Amino acid sequence: MSVLIFVENWDGKFKKLSFELVSYGAKVAEMLNTDAVALSVGQVEANELEKLGRYGAARILSAVNDNINVFDSQAFTSIIAGFAQQENAEVVLLSNNNTGKAIAPRLSVRLKAGLAAGVSKLPLSTNPFNVYKKVYSGNAFSNVIIKTDLKILTLAQNSYEVTETAGKSVVTQVTAEWNSATVKTRVTEVQKQTGKILLTDADVVVSGGRGMKSAENWGPIVELAELLGAATACSRPVSDEGWRPHEEHTGQTGKIIAPNLYFAIGISGATQHLAGVSSSKFIVAINTDKDAPIFSAAQYGIIGDAGKVLPKLVEAVRELKGK
Amino acid sequence: MKILVCISNVPDTTTKVKFIDDFKKLDITGIQWVINPWDELSLTRALELKDDTSNNIQSVTVAHVGLVGAEPTIRKALAIGADDAIRVNAEPADAWLVASQLANVLKGESYDLIFCGIESSDFNGSSVGGMLAELLNYPSVSSVSNVKLENGQAVITREIDGGKEIVTVPVPVVAIVQKGIAKEPRIAAMRGIMMARTKLLKVIEPVAVDSLTEVVNYEMPKPRAACKFVDPENPGQLVELLQNEAKII
Numbered sequence: 326m327s328v329l330i331f332v333e334n335w336d337g338k339f340k341k342l343s344f345e346l347v348s349y350g351a352k353v354a355e356m357l358n359t360d361a362v363a364l365s366v367g368q369v370e371a372n373e374l375e376k377l378g379r380y381g382a383a384r385i386l387s388a389v390n391d392n393i394n395v396f397d398s399q400a401f402t403s404i405i406a407g408f409a410q411q412e413n414a415e416v417v418l419l420s421n422n423n424t425g426k427a428i429a430p431r432l433s434v435r436l437k438a439g440l441a442a443g444v445s446k447l448p449l450s451t452n453p454f455n456v457y458k459k460v461y462s463g464n465a466f467s468n469v470i471i472k473t474d475l476k477i478l479t480l481a482q483n484s485y486e487v488t489e490t491a492g493k494s495v496v497t498q499v500t501a502e503w504n505s506a507t508v509k510t511r512v513t514e515v516q517k518q519t520g521k522i523l524l525t526d527a528d529v530v531v532s533g534g535r536g537m538k539s540a541e542n543w544g545p546i547v548e549l550a551e552l553l554g555a556a557t558a559c560s561r562p563v564s565d566e567g568w569r570p571h572e573e574h575t576g577q578t579g580k581i582i583a584p585n586l587y588f589a590i591g592i593s594g595a596t597q598h599l600a601g602v603s604s605s606k607f608i609v610a611i612n613t614d615k616d617a618p619i620f621s622a623a624q625y626g627i628i629g630d631a632g633k634v635l636p637k638l639v640e641a642v643r644e645l646k647g648k
Numbered sequence: 649m650k651i652l653v654c655i656s657n658v659p660d661t662t663t664k665v666k667f668i669d670d671f672k673k674l675d676i677t678g679i680q681w682v683i684n685p686w687d688e689l690s691l692t693r694a695l696e697l698k699d700d701t702s703n704n705i706q707s708v709t710v711a712h713v714g715l716v717g718a719e720p721t722i723r724k725a726l727a728i729g730a731d732d733a734i735r736v737n738a739e740p741a742d743a744w745l746v747a748s749q750l751a752n753v754l755k756g757e758s759y760d761l762i763f764c765g766i767e768s769s770d771f772n773g774s775s776v777g778g779m780l781a782e783l784l785n786y787p788s789v790s791s792v793s794n795v796k797l798e799n800g801q802a803v804i805t806r807e808i809d810g811g812k813e814i815v816t817v818p819v820p821v822v823a824i825v826q827k828g829i830a831k832e833p834r835i836a837a838m839r840g841i842m843m844a845r846t847k848l849l850k851v852i853e854p855v856a857v858d859s860l861t862e863v864v865n866y867e868m869p870k871p872r873a874a875c876k877f878v879d880p881e882n883p884g885q886l887v888e889l890l891q892n893e894a895k896i897i
């Protein structure tokens with residue numbers, strides 16, 4: 326038996342999300358009295374792989390194949406399903422990010438295993454296997470029982486503490502099956518921004534809404550974000566207006582994020598907006614309207630004109646950071 | 649070419665959900681039901697593709713797994729412009745059951761492009777599209793923000809971390825869509841609403857499939873502590889609270 330954790334890498338590197346996933350998987354393995362096995366697919370250096378051991382992976386499988394040149398959901402499903410069977414997995418764990426969402430449902434069918442997507446707590450019990458996840462876009466939560474022997478879980482990002490253990494682990498090099506002739510996805514173009522903090526990875530997010538009035542007023546938001554090492558975001562009307570790029574739109578139909586700190590500036594706090602940010606640990610709201618619903622979701626608030634408050638806030642943060 | 653759009657019937661996104669029977673069941677009193685937002689955008693994109701005659705799309709069909717109560721939502725999809733509809737008469741107990749019913753309906757059919765939403769706004773499962781593709785042994789592309797057709801292949805833009813990737817995939821393919829696939833959902837015009845009444849809505853009885861998961865009960869989110877207000881003249885106080893009370897910056 327084992328808990329198999331699919332740990333994605335980004336150009337050969339892991340990130341906080343990977344360690345969060347391993348920490349969670351290790352704890353589930355402990356609950357099941359079995360081992361957590363991390364599966365990495367693609368070229369990753371030994372010292373990077375070994376990091377996974379620090380978060381509780383008892384064994385690390387490093388599956389490589391020089392022919393892998395595209396993310397194809399069928400081919401990746403085959404690779405993971407193969408190792409799930411080989412490792413006699415009881416639970417297969419993935420992240421609820423783009424990659425996990427693409428693979429987990431296919432894996433569920435391939436392995437005839439019940440899937441719970443976006444779990445955000447440890448299982449309440451393992452027999453029956455009872456997990457906790459949000460429903461109605463964060464307006465409620467549910468306890469769900471997975472009835473099959475093998476279970477597939479995807480973990481909501483930033484929902485579990487990264488926990489270091491003293492454990493040691495063994496890295497095993499294995500071959501990832503890959504048959505280029507049967508892979509159907511072909512990449513023709515990649516557009517990637519580099520050097521920017523990804524919204525979904527950021528610990529702090531500074532977000533502006535329609536109350537910012539126009540694209541020209543974004544200066545202090547960007548400045549505040551830079552000072553705090555934060556990502557910038559916006560509400561839907563803002564990206565619809567073209568004031569900010571679409572990638573920044575958070576909410577029900579945009580990005581769903583769970584940073585430690587979310588600044589909502591000139592955002593009213595519509596249900597659909599909150600659906601994307603309500604898992605934030607702290608929300609700070611700045612709004613002229615004292616009755617704006619965002620204040621019911623926020624821990625800290627300033628009732629005032631963003632145009633006047635923001636420059637002062639930027640100065641105060643600059644002082645704190647000594648810049 | 650034929651397009652299929654899978655639609656889910658969900659409470660309006662502004663609904664304040666409530667539960668009954670000891671938090672075991674959704675209280676449906678007063679709920680306004682709508683097409684799942686991503687499915688509505690998928691349908692819009694499907695119709696845009698059909699409008700461009702060079703794509704040579706014969707028909708856009710919508711499919712739904714659910715009971716008769718969902719028919720107004722299906723009719724709405726027909727009013728927006730779908731040519732016909734299929735409803736599998738089963739309670740949509742979990743994603744596996746829904747995907748299995750859809751796969752059964754699609755077995756003998758030949759849809760080239762199948763749209764599913766990245767999630768439904770009720771169970772937030774992100775599951776049906778991928779499951780359906782696997783059941784049919786079709787390729788699937790997830791986090792899709794654009795779909796075009798070129799030389800009988802699907803040219804799909806998908807979101808990757810920090811950017812986008814354009815991929816080509818042979819049809820049949822399942823496109824699992826998110827934001828960006830269409831700008832605004834298409835709205836039904838009066839003529840469409842009239843025509844929807846006479847369009848074909850085929851009801852198919854389900855095959856026997858068990859769900860793999862089961863909701864035991866629901867919980868409401870923990871109420872947040874009341875908001876602490878800071879003097880707008882002195883945002884320094886906010887910085888101080890974030891640093892020393894919340895210990896977050």
Ligand SMILES: Cc1cc2nc3c(=O)[nH]c(=O)nc-3n(C[C@H](O)[C@H](O)[C@H](O)COP(=O)(O)OP(=O)(O)OC[C@H]3O[C@@H](n4cnc5c(N)ncnc54)[C@H](O)[C@@H]3O)c2cc1C
Binds near residue numbers: 537
């Ligand atoms: C199906 C569906 C899906 C949706 N999905 C999303 C989604 O994913 N994300 C999303 O954000 N929205 C979404 N929406 C839209 C949502 O309903 C709201 O319309 C939107 O969130 C409002 O954006 P806003 O808060 O920026 O603007 P508004 O609601 O216009 O609020 C602007 C706020 O700024 C305040 N303000 C004005 N001037 C100032 C000032 N000088 N200083 C400070 N504050 C000021 C106002 O008091 C107000 O509270 C969706 C809607 C639907 C129907």
